[in-house]
Amino acid sequence: MRRSAEFGLVMRKGRRAGRESLGVILMAPGTPGTDPPRVGFVVSKAVGGAVVRKRVQRRLRHLMRDRIASLQPGSLLVVRAKPAAARLGYETLAEHLDGALAAARRPRSGAPRRRKGRGGDHQADR
């Protein structure tokens, strides 16, 4: 993803899930689209200096390369790095990403926790 408007759309409407080192916001299409899925990354200044930020972003991009095929066509995903991601190794980062992705995809079909979500959107604002 390379447009600010797309990032804004996902941040508003997407489904959120997080781990210690990162958070993901996934927006699956209402009807399965034909476009390939797209991913964007957000690494803020709180994570570290320019060198640290870029290393985190590059690792995340390489991790997503192997996982992008598992996303539904037409879906948009934002991966947001937290400060803890700077200290983590490649393997742990991969675990966190897989966990967060699974959590973001689960709720609609899985057992609803705590609140009965009528529209999944409310959960994004938690």
Added chain:
RNA sequence: GGAGUCGGCCAGGCGGUCGCGGCGCCGUCAGGGCGUCGAGGAAAGUCCGGACUCCACAGGGCAGGGUGGUCGGUAACACCGACCCGGGGCGACCCGCGGGACAGUGCCACAGAGAGCAGACCGCCACCGUUCGCGGUGGUAAGGGUGAAACGGUGGUGUAAGAGACCACCAGCGGCCGGAGUGAUCCGGCCGGCUCGGUAAACCCCACCCGGAGCAAGGUCGAGAAGGAGGGCUCCGGCCCUCCGCGCGGACGAUCGAGGGCGGCCCGCCCGAGGUCCGCGGGUUGACCGCACCGAGGUCGCCGGCAACGGCGGCCCCAGAUGGAUGGCCGCCCGGCCCCUUCCGAGGGGCCGACAGAAUCCGGCUUAUCGGCCGACUCCCCCU
């Protein structure tokens, strides 16, 4: 062998595998293939100086900012080099915002008698008085005390006690002369009055320099409602004609002139109307150029110069995006530290390998930085 000073350089290496961006060629409906290039000494902070772009450039005056030993270097600089002066170090060498305090103004708290042209608390000395404890008047500034700073230092003459009051030497100030140097300045000699504080990173004076903004500059196209479309002429700067469009609120205004320009202000000059200014609202968050660049360019050699640097010649073309490429993972080697084993040769294991990533481009400065290499030099000890 030990301790140290200065300068320069490097920024782990090799391989495997999966990838990314630019350009060129091939090629496709599309995807793509091949070749080639792809971070730093600080790319950083944005502190200076330029290039470049736009705006403004009749003239005069006043402000404002910057620089500050001298001579060079440079496109320019607040940078660099050499030298001078002052300070530090045994030394190699290092440090210095290093013009002017007789152009003027201001300030110098507290303490202290007195703080900038003066001054007398304790003292010292003379005279007078005395209840013999001391008090008064005058002289004095050597000694004590205060302070960051107290109006030269040492020795002598002198005196009631003293004092540049006088003398010698020294320090400092001013003037003149001679010599060396482009110059800052240095060396030497003579004379003078006898001493004349500090602060200009206080105002200021002197000399020199400086128009404003910044690539989010600026331009083209598209879109749009705040401007545009079409046509003609042109000395290429623009000019003329036709047509369509121009939200809301407020203020001022037609020659006795609203307002605008001369990017700080004033004078002065120019422009100037059925408009000008201010505020609010609305639109634009698209694409392309600028911009990936033959340049104050890099590199090698020779020459000039103490050097900074310059000249000539050969060779090279050297990152470039716009959610922003230059990478992820693995193995071996290299360097350092720690632990275990040891037949003292070594073997095994673990950890660490800095600071940090281009965004218009250059020249500097400053700041961050694990470790290593090279060269020149100084001091001390030992051996020959």
Added chain:
RNA sequence: GCCCUCGUAGCCCAAUGGUAGAGGCAGGCCCCCUAAAAGGGUCACAAGUGUCGGUUCGAGUCCGACCGGGGGCA
């Protein structure tokens, strides 16, 4: 990327270069009240001025260099 600003008690903020520092809110203690709030009284016990240098006899103030906030420009 470029430009502009600001750092003083827990918070908001004063301080001609002069003993290092004024207020307000908050806070401590006391009174009032059965108790609390409000109110009244009282205290400075709360800072060494973002950090490091320099100028000066003396720096929060003047001059550098860093550090950290905030804002603007398509």
